[in-house]
Amino acid sequence: AGDGDCGHTHARAARAIQEWVRARSPPAAPAQLLSALADLLLEKMGGSSGVLYGLFLTAAAWPLHNRNDLPTWADAMDAGIEAMQRYGGAAPGDRTMLDSLWAAAQALHALRSPGADLLQVLATAVQSAEAAAEATRHMEAGAGRASYISSAQLLQPDPGAVAAAAVLKAVLEGLRS
Numbered sequence: 001a002g003d004g005d006c007g008h009t010h011a012r013a014a015r016a017i018q019e020w021v022r023a024r025s026p027p028a029a030p031a032q033l034l035s036a037l038a039d040l041l042l043e044k045m046g047g048s049s050g051v052l053y054g055l056f057l058t059a060a061a062w063p064l065h066n067r068n069d070l071p072t073w074a075d076a077m078d079a080g081i082e083a084m085q086r087y088g089g090a091a092p093g094d095r096t097m098l099d100s101l102w103a104a105a106q107a108l109h110a111l112r113s114p115g116a117d118l119l120q121v122l123a124t125a126v127q128s129a130e131a132a133a134e135a136t137r138h139m140e141a142g143a144g145r146a147s148y149i150s151s152a153q154l155l156q157p158d159p160g161a162v163a164a165a166a167v168l169k170a171v172l173e174g175l176r177s
Helices: 005-023 030-044 047-065 070-088 097-112 118-138 159-176
Strands: none
Touching (some): 005 030, 005 159, 047 070, 047 097, 097 118, 118 159
16 A cells, blocks of 8 residues: 555564564464464554454464374465455455465465475465565455555555565575575
8 A cells, every 4th residue: 555554564573473483482283383373463463464364374273283284284275365355355356465375375286286395386386476466566456455545556566465475485485494
């Protein structure tokens, strides 16, 4: 929307996660890690992004309670997106963070194939998310803050879509290191 809110909100989340990791070891179990991150973001991130990430992570944690194989991570991504759509009201193509996440999820479906290489699939998912974020530049906003602004004034990619792609890229870089 051009007011810097998305960047401030994500910076607040990043600082909260850094402080959290310095203060204690994050849970090792994926479901507990995602649930703890959801709680942290709901409390500290603020804004609609904090609520949406909280919903996403809470829903994504459910499939991971009993299993932790690669196909289940694809299921977790789908569950998170479904929750965002149900409670947030956006759909792919509405010029929101959901555009990046949905594109990444489509690529992550390759995790359901036997012998899938996690880092290779995740790299493809990041590329898909980044391309989807860039594509929002030319979309009419159907949801979110941008839907209240004239499309003639929306000259940049959706900030939430760009931020979601950046978060996925950070996950990939973290796994690589």
